[in-house]
Amino acid sequence: MPDISAAKGFYSDYLGLSNEEFNLGWVARYTSPDSGASVQLVTGDASAPEDSVISVQVDDVDGAYAEAQRLGYAIVHPLTTEPWGVRRFFVRAPDGNVINVAAHSS
Structure with a gap:
C-alpha cells in the first residue's frame, strides 16, 4: 500500500515541492515555493x-x-x-x- 510519509522526501527534496500545504494521512499536497507547481497524493480516499x-x-x-x-x-x-x-x-x-x-x- 502506498505510504505518503515514505514518499515525502521524493516529492519535497528530489522534485523541489518543499511546501507541505496539508497532510491528512491519506491525502497530502506538496507545492514548489518557486514555480507554484504542485502534486496531490492520495492513498485511499x-x-x-x-x-x-x-x-x-x-x-x-x-x-x-x-x-x-x-x-x-x-x-x-x-x-x-x-x-x-x-x-x-x-x-x-x-x-x-x-x-x-x-x-x-x-
Whole structure:
C-alpha cells in the first residue's frame, strides 16, 4: 500500500515541492515555493467510494458539476463540502479514470 510519509522526501527534496500545504494521512499536497507547481497524493480516499487518479482545481465547482451532469458524465461522488474545507465531486472520464474536481476555500 502506498505510504505518503515514505514518499515525502521524493516529492519535497528530489522534485523541489518543499511546501507541505496539508497532510491528512491519506491525502497530502506538496507545492514548489518557486514555480507554484504542485502534486496531490492520495492513498485511499477517506470519504469517497473510489480513489481519483488526479485532482483538478476549478474556480466554480458548482458550475463544473452542473456541466458534467448536463454532458451525461458519470458522477462517482456527489458534490460535497468536505469537513476539511474543500468542495468537490468525482466524475468518471470517458477513458474510465476518476477525476476529483475541487474548489478550495481561501
